[in-house]
Amino acid sequence: MDDLVLSENCMVEIQAIKDYLHKLFQIKDISELKYFLRIEFARSREGFEMYQRKYCLELLEDYGMLADKSATTPMNYSSHSNQLSKSTGTRLETNTEYRRLIGYLLYLANIRSKISYAVSKLSQFLKCPTDKHFKAGLRVLRYLKSSLAQGLFFSTKSDFEVIGYSDSNWAVCPNSRRSITDYCFFLRTSLIT
The missing domain is CATH 1.20.5 (Single alpha-helices involved in coiled-coils or other helix-helix interfaces)
Structure with missing residues (x-):
């Protein structure tokens, strides 16, 4: 009551x-919000969900990847030999298409937090992208294909408990030897940043 x-x-x-x-x-x-700025919204008694299924499908179609096999992870994290650097691969003639792809992925990373690290890593090569960087960007799209309906869920049953996690990796960047730090905060079960 x-x-x-x-x-x-x-x-x-x-x-x-x-x-x-x-x-x-x-x-x-x-009226009730359902679709705005390429973000879909769904409400239920349990909470409120934001996702970008339609936008992901549009990107897959634009890049001719609707029939491609999906990927289980946004990047290949398994070995150091697969790490991307400025010298990885053959430099692209123009960076226009690579920048376009990364722009799309940056927009998706606002709701799809699991691609944030991959997109951040790929953003480092906007000035001089290579074929390997572009291929890695397409892998992120293939990963999104495997998880089209994932997004952010905001529960109606929140007791305003904030939980935070952080992680860092010292001197991991092969180009600058800089450390990488990341964090996320939840309002109970809902990711807020």
Whole structure:
């Protein structure tokens, strides 16, 4: 019963905010959000989910990869011989197509956190990409094919407990010998950053 009262109170507050914004900016409420900026939204009693299945399919079609075999990981992490560096592969004649691909992947990485490391690594080669870098970018697309419906889920049953994880690898970059550090924070079970 408390959930119902809380929900009704929230709806009253939301409507008050909409009315206030309408007075200031002449906004228009166009109904429940389902698709916006190539992001799909789904609601249920359990929570709210954001994903980019349609956008991933469009990219796979653009790159002629709908029939390609999917990959189980965004990158090949298994051996040091497969690590990418500036000297890996043959330099591309132009970096335009590589930059375009990385731009798409950067947008997807906002919701698909599992590709963040791979996209960050590939972004290091925007100035002088090679065929190996481009092939690694296409592998990220093949990975996305294997997990089209994955995205971010925000649970309605959150007690506002923040949990954080971090990891670092000292002097791992083969080009600069810089360390790599990454982190993620969850609001209970929902990834927030």
